[in-house]
Amino acid sequence: MAQGGIDSYFMITERGSTYKREILAGVTTFMTMAYILIIHPGWMGAAGLDRGASVVVTALMSGLFSFLMGMYAKLPFALAPGMGGNAFFAFTLVKGGIVPWEVGMGMVFVSGVVFVLLTVFGVRELIVRLVPKSIKFAIGAAVGIFIAYLGMRDAGLIAFSGTGIKIGSLGDPRAVLSLIGLFVTGVFLARR
Incomplete structure (x- = not known):
């Protein structure tokens, strides 16, 4: 597709954008979502799936469906696994002992088909x-708190004790790196 063809197909100029802005936005979107390539396979591995296969499937499916969404919607929507659903699948359904991971995957497939049908019929x-x-708002907050809890646990900021949750080992390199990351994020948010 020639440059003019790309511009007219995606309506880049018509929407008030430029090639440079779109490329920068694409790189920014990738960098924002790249953590999923690490976290998602880790969570799936914790649920009993092969981590290597999870990395490959996550990368391939995210890339394929982001491409298809871009071609269909003509907008730069990046698609990747939703971390709230992943956390529920891995830590509540599978690690919680409710179902084996194979049954959980079947549940994910069936629920996906149901959601597509509900969307197609306007329900x-x-x-x-x-x-x-x-x-x-409450559901969004609950999912956010659950993911934050998993992140703090994985970073070593919190740990389990006989009486519940306690402060983790703050000397652990994972905890130190996490605290530095939170501090830097806070500084950037304050400067915005």
Whole structure:
């Protein structure tokens, strides 16, 4: 596709953008989502799946479906595994002993088919409209807190004790790196 063809297909100039801005946005999006290539296979490995295969599948499917979304929607939407659902699958369903990972994967497939059908027949939009805003915010907050808990646990910032959760070993290199990362993030947010 020639440069003019790319511009007209994706409406880059029409939307007030430039090639440079789009390339920078693509690199930024990739860098923002690259952690998924590490975290997702780790969580799937914790659930009993092969970590190497999980890395390959995560990279291939994220790349393929991001490409297909770009070609279909003509917008730069990056698609990758949702970390809330992954955490629920790995740590609640499988590691919690509710189902083996094979059954969990079947559940994920069936729920995916159900969600596609609900979307095709317009039921999903109806359900979204019926759920009160407070419940939507609460679900988002709960998923965020759960993922933050998993991150702090994996970083060694918190640990389990006989009475619950306690502060982890803050001298652990993982904990130190995490605290530095949180500090730098806080500085950048404050400067914004």
